[in-house]
Amino acid sequence: MTRAERAAVHLLALALALLIxxxxxxxLTAVERTGTAPLLALSLxxxxxxxxxxxxxxxxxxxxxxxLLIALDDCPAWRLSPAQIGAMRLWWAAALASPAAWxxxxxxxxxxxxxxxxxxxxLTALVPSALRRGLAVWRAGMALAGIGLLLPxxxxxxxxxxxxxxxxxxxxxxxxxxxxxxxxxxxxxMFWLMHRFSTVTPVWAARGTRTCGGLIALAGAWxxxxxxxxxxxxxxxxxxxxxxxxxxxxxxxxxxxHTYAALVRSGMTTARTTHWTALAALLFLLGGLTGxxxxxxxxxxxxxxxxxxxxxxxxxxxxxxxxxNQTSAAFGGRAARGGALAPFWLVTGGVLIAVxxxxxxxxxxxxxxxxxxxxxxxxxxxxxxxxSLALVGWMAxxxxxxxxxxxxxxxxxxxxxxxxxx
Amino acid sequence: xRSVFTSLLALALMVLIxxALIVHPRAELSAQASLxxxxxxxxxxxxxxxxxxxxxxxxxxxxxxxxxxTIENIRAALRDPALPPHHAGLTVSEIDDLxxxxxxxxxxxxxxxxxxxxxxxxAAVASTGxxxxxxxxxxxxxxxxxxxxxxxxxxxxxxxxxxxxxGPSLAGIASRAAERVPGQTAAVYLRNAILYPSDYLVPxxxxxxxxxxxxxxxxxxxxxxxxxxxxxx
Numbered sequence: 001m002t003r004a005e006r007a008a009v010h011l012l013a014l015a016l017a018l019l020i021x022x023x024x025x026x027x028l029t030a031v032e033r034t035g036t037a038p039l040l041a042l043s044l045x046x047x048x049x050x051x052x053x054x055x056x057x058x059x060x061x062x063x064x065x066x067x068l069l070i071a072l073d074d075c076p077a078w079r080l081s082p083a084q085i086g087a088m089r090l091w092w093a094a095a096l097a098s099p100a101a102w103x104x105x106x107x108x109x110x111x112x113x114x115x116x117x118x119x120x121x122x123l124t125a126l127v128p129s130a131l132r133r134g135l136a137v138w139r140a141g142m143a144l145a146g147i148g149l150l151l152p153x154x155x156x157x158x159x160x161x162x163x164x165x166x167x168x169x170x171x172x173x174x175x176x177x178x179x180x181x182x183x184x185x186x187x188x189x190m191f192w193l194m195h196r197f198s199t200v201t202p203v204w205a206a207r208g209t210r211t212c213g214g215l216i217a218l219a220g221a222w223x224x225x226x227x228x229x230x231x232x233x234x235x236x237x238x239x240x241x242x243x244x245x246x247x248x249x250x251x252x253x254x255x256x257x258h259t260y261a262a263l264v265r266s267g268m269t270t271a272r273t274t275h276w277t278a279l280a281a282l283l284f285l286l287g288g289l290t291g292x293x294x295x296x297x298x299x300x301x302x303x304x305x306x307x308x309x310x311x312x313x314x315x316x317x318x319x320x321x322x323x324x325n326q327t328s329a330a331f332g333g334r335a336a337r338g339g340a341l342a343p344f345w346l347v348t349g350g351v352l353i354a355v356x357x358x359x360x361x362x363x364x365x366x367x368x369x370x371x372x373x374x375x376x377x378x379x380x381x382x383x384x385x386x387x388s389l390a391l392v393g394w395m396a397x398x399x400x401x402x403x404x405x406x407x408x409x410x411x412x413x414x415x416x417x418x419x420x421x422x
Numbered sequence: 423x424r425s426v427f428t429s430l431l432a433l434a435l436m437v438l439i440x441x442a443l444i445v446h447p448r449a450e451l452s453a454q455a456s457l458x459x460x461x462x463x464x465x466x467x468x469x470x471x472x473x474x475x476x477x478x479x480x481x482x483x484x485x486x487x488x489x490x491x492t493i494e495n496i497r498a499a500l501r502d503p504a505l506p507p508h509h510a511g512l513t514v515s516e517i518d519d520l521x522x523x524x525x526x527x528x529x530x531x532x533x534x535x536x537x538x539x540x541x542x543x544x545a546a547v548a549s550t551g552x553x554x555x556x557x558x559x560x561x562x563x564x565x566x567x568x569x570x571x572x573x574x575x576x577x578x579x580x581x582x583x584x585x586x587x588x589g590p591s592l593a594g595i596a597s598r599a600a601e602r603v604p605g606q607t608a609a610v611y612l613r614n615a616i617l618y619p620s621d622y623l624v625p626x627x628x629x630x631x632x633x634x635x636x637x638x639x640x641x642x643x644x645x646x647x648x649x650x651x652x653x654x655x
Contacts, residue, residue, distance in 0.1 A: 210426050
């Protein structure tokens with residue numbers, strides 16, 4: 001196992017650890033929202049910010065590791081240069097410091113995001129150019145995610161007093177990161193995985209990566225538009241956004257169709273990568289569907305603004321876990337199966353239950369407000385069971401990812417152990 | 423095939439840039455509001471609060487806050503030590519600057535347009551189907567508010583002496599309110615007790631009261647409730 005291969009596995013393992021933390025922080029946020037633990041809310045006032053930071057750092061770590069795997073697949077002789085090793089260390093420092101600052105509620109926590117973005121961009125740029133076409137899509141996705149992290153700080157530096165540019169820039173930055181950058185990079189990794197676990201040809205995978213990557217980028221732009229429209233879009237633009245509401249679900253349906261084609265040709269693989277890839281396709285499809293509904297004025301008020309983002313993030317997380325599973329299978333027999341099915345079903349059930357409960361809670365509050373004139377305080381008690389159900393879902397997801405993590409760390413790839421012992 | 427991805431990606435980015443340019447409002451920021459925006463950024467307010475549905479997502483959207491709350495309420499909220507630590511670290515000048523920013527934002531034409539998230543809840547105020555109450559006195563309106571949503575005060579507070587449901591009985595509160603917090607009149611204490619219930623806890627009672635009444639109730643509803651409570655001597 002080369003140093004670059006070990007670096008890729010370590011990045012994926014770091015991603016898994018951050019993902020477990022992110023899921024746990026999501027569960028803490030759910031506890032806060034149930035209102036049953038006021039002491040927790042006081043001691044950890046930024047659980048939602050912590051969850052978002054952990055998930056972002058975790059996903060970027062996993063996608064960076066995945067990019068290294070794609071590059072290594074194309075250039076097996078690639079060796080890490082001192083600059084690349086330095087960039088890797090910078091990434092580790094940034095990816096660990098940022099969530100730690102949020103956890104301790106340090107005032108400069110949000111400023112560390114800039115370092116996360118810079119480190120991600122440097123590392124992305126230093127991955128060698130390969131002939132494999134998927135790497136270009138991955139690189140574009142990672143670059144947009146990194147720019148999404150840097151854009152707010154950049155605008156603040158260039159236009160320090162421009163409120164509306166800052167606010168609009170914030171919406172675009174979120175869109176670049178969550179709706180375009182991370183999903184595009186995840187789709188590139190997803191197609192690389194398909195080519196690994198399925199009998200689909202590399203040419204088919206490369207073509208699918210480019211077509212789907214482009215469609216997802218366009219869909220991501222459409223998912224971002226409703227946020228921009230809040231700043232006072234003219235009627236024709238609102239109509240245009242509504243008319244194009246079909247683009248996100250259609251784009252993700254195309255990805256799902258490609259995934260299905262690869263899954264039915266999955267052959268004799270013993271890894272669970274197929275399961276995680278199928279889950280990713282499902283979550284992305286649901287994210288596209290709910291995001292598309294937000295573009296339609298008739299549905300906008302009923303669709304939780306954060307629902308699409310949550311589904312997108314967990315879709316990318318499923319791709320990342322699939323990559324870790326595939327890597328475990330590829331690098332050593334002892335972890336070939338990369339965990340049993342129980343963690344997969346726990347994560348699947350947990351995430352789906354949590355997002356369903358949260359969307360129902362939001363719809364119930366909206367219905368009560370519109371139909372019965374019950375305000376937020378009045379309906380808080382009525383939707384408490386749904387909040388509790390969401391908590392159960394997040395706890396199941398935490399348990400599932402942790403179970404997977406324990407399975408991975410107890411039986412890391414054999415080749416990795418041998419390399420560490422040398 | 424390379425051009426398919428590049429073309430669609432370029433189209434996506436152009437759509438975003440064009441949309442941003444179309445919706446971008448043009449307005450000059452006043453000097454103090456500009457300072458307020460610097461405070462907004464430096465204190466990381468957008469980490470929790472949204473403005474026009476942008477950012478945050480944890481705490482309330484502050485677009486239109488100067489129409490929902492009085493300036494005194496906003497000032498008190500920004501000084502409230504029970505809220506996240508960022509609030510407590512603000513100086514008096516920084517608070518003034520932030521308030522100038524909110525006032526400037528709410529004076530812009532953009533601020534009059536409903537954001538998607540606010541749409542449903544703003545509409546609810548107009549569609550409650552409640553009978554017209556203009557002819558009633560504030561105390562009479564407050565009496566009605568006391569036992570209905572969104573406050574639902576009566577579900578936790580009894581008006582009968584010494585009857586405890588969840589919170590303390592409010593019988594005779596008008597006589598006691600002025601003595602609760604030194605320097606606060608009965609009206610100020612009652613208003614704070616509704617908007618910031620953690621500020622002062624009646625001995626023997628836990629901090630269980632809803633913390634979001636400031637967002638759920640309008641300024642008029644709070645005024646009416648205070649007027650009603652002041653009649654309970």
